[in-house]
Amino acid sequence: MKRGKENQKFKPRRFLLSRSENLLKYFNKENASRPKAEINLDSLNAVFVPEKIGQLNGLQITYTDRGSTRCIYVYHQDSKEIVDWYQSIRALKLERRKIAFPDKNVSELCEDLTRSFSKEGWLSKKGPRDEPFRKRWFTFDRRKLMYFEEPLNAFAKGEIFIGHKDNCYSIVEGIPADGRTAPGYGFTLHTPDRDFYLSADSKAEMEEWIHELTKVTLTPLTPQDNKIAASMVNKRPTTIYQMMKR
Numbered sequence: 121m122k123r124g125k126e127n128q129k130f131k132p133r134r135f136l137l138s139r140s141e142n143l144l145k146y147f148n149k150e151n152a153s154r155p156k157a158e159i160n161l162d163s164l165n166a167v168f169v170p171e172k173i174g175q176l177n178g179l180q181i182t183y184t185d186r187g188s189t190r191c192i193y194v195y196h197q198d199s200k201e202i203v204d205w206y207q208s209i210r211a212l213k214l215e216r217r218k219i220a221f222p223d224k225n226v227s228e229l230c231e232d233l234t235r236s237f238s239k240e241g242w243l244s245k246k247g248p249r250d251e252p253f254r255k256r257w258f259t260f261d262r263r264k265l266m267y268f269e270e271p272l273n274a275f276a277k278g279e280i281f282i283g284h285k286d287n288c289y290s291i292v293e294g295i296p297a298d299g300r301t302a303p304g305y306g307f308t309l310h311t312p313d314r315d316f317y318l319s320a321d322s323k324a325e326m327e328e329w330i331h332e333l334t335k336v337t338l339t340p341l342t343p344q345d346n347k348i349a350a351s352m353v354n355k356r357p358t359t360i361y362q363m364m365k366r
Contacts, residue, residue: 121175122193123173123192130193130195134152137208137209143159145157146192161213161216164209167236168180173195173272176199177195179206187351188276237259240271242256242257242258244303245258245317246316256269260329265282282309283341288311289337291307293326294306294308304320307320307329
């Protein structure tokens with residue numbers, strides 16, 4: 121069962137995992153000859169999110185679609201079936217990595233085949249210029265901080281790349297006086313393009329977000345990070361350019 125992008129209802133969809141094409145495809149109808157979407161496994165991530173979806177065997181699939189992150193929400197009544205799909209995706213990704221990196225051991229190749237999100241939850245975010253704070257659902261995935269109007273939206277309302285501290289990325293507690301009063305516990309995310317004013321409902325939640333974001337700014341960029349940056353180049357070209365220089 122797949123959640124619709126517009127009508128938000130879960131409906132049966134046919135999925136096909138292709139080893140030869142390195143694709144996950146899904147079809148709107150059982151007998152459809154052309155897939156509704158083709159997802160390259162190299163950019164695909166899968167995370168179990170039962171509480172978020174409201175289904176015991178819920179899975180969130182994310183991938184890059186024309187520079188934006190697309191989210192698909194699926195579940196199956198049979199827990200074994202959904203786990204088999206998850207493991208099959210990981211197995212095909214590992215198979216390709218073994219071919220591409222024959223000198224690396226399996227434990228290294230298994231790193232990051234699929235990954236849980238670093239953190240998710242509600243935050244209040246101040247809009248650009250003089251806009252008020254609004255509640256947004258935030259998902260932090262590797263170096264990509266995404267915010268949605270609702271947790272199960274197909275696309276993020278915005279995506280922020282979190283680069284290295286040497287390229288002017290940092291997170292500090294508090295919000296400047298001219299940033300309006302935050303409805304909770306405020307903190308500021310500094311990026312080369314602009315500052316983002318955010319607020320959590322509790323001090324503990326704010327500290328967790330600051331910790332997770334800061335940890336990434338202290339970590340050197342990897343080749344995979346540069347790929348993420350390249351996929352977001354149409355979103356914020358200045359930020360991405362400065363990040364890729366490192």
